[in-house]
Amino acid sequence: MSEVESLAQSKTGLRHLQLITALLDSEHLDGNRQVGTSAVYEAAKERGEPRSSVTGDLGALQDRGWLWFEEMNAGILTVVLNQEGVNAAEEFKEVRSNRRRRNQEERRAILI
Numbered sequence: 513m514s515e516v517e518s519l520a521q522s523k524t525g526l527r528h529l530q531l532i533t534a535l536l537d538s539e540h541l542d543g544n545r546q547v548g549t550s551a552v553y554e555a556a557k558e559r560g561e562p563r564s565s566v567t568g569d570l571g572a573l574q575d576r577g578w579l580w581f582e583e584m585n586a587g588i589l590t591v592v593l594n595q596e597g598v599n600a601a602e603e604f605k606e607v608r609s610n611r612r613r614r615n616q617e618e619r620r621a622i623l624i
C-alpha cells in the first residue's frame with residue numbers, strides 16, 4: 513500500500529489529500545505552481561469549518577513537503593506546490609478514479 517493509499521484510510525489524511533488535489537486542480541494555478549488560497553478558505557466556510565482548520569491543514573501539508581508558503585499577518589494568501597505534492601495529488605486522483613483498485617482495497621480492509 514502506498515503512502516497515499518495509507519493516508520486515504522484516515523479522515524485527516526483524506527482531508528489533506530482532497531486539499532492538495534483541490535489546489536492542484538485550481539483554475540488559478542500558474543506556471544510556477546503557485547495558487548491563491550481564497551477558494552479553499554471559502555469552500556471551508558461554506559462547509560461550516562473554521563478558517564483555522566484550513567490553516568492547520570496547509571501547515572501539515574507544508575510539514576510533509578507537499579507545498580510551501582509564507583504566513584503573513586493577513587494569513588496564508590498563496591502556496592507553491594512542490595513536486596511531492598503534485599505527485600501525491602495525481603496518485604490520489606488515480607486511486608480515486610480506479611474503481612477496480614478501490615474495490616480491492618475495500619475488500620482487503622474488510623477481510624483484515
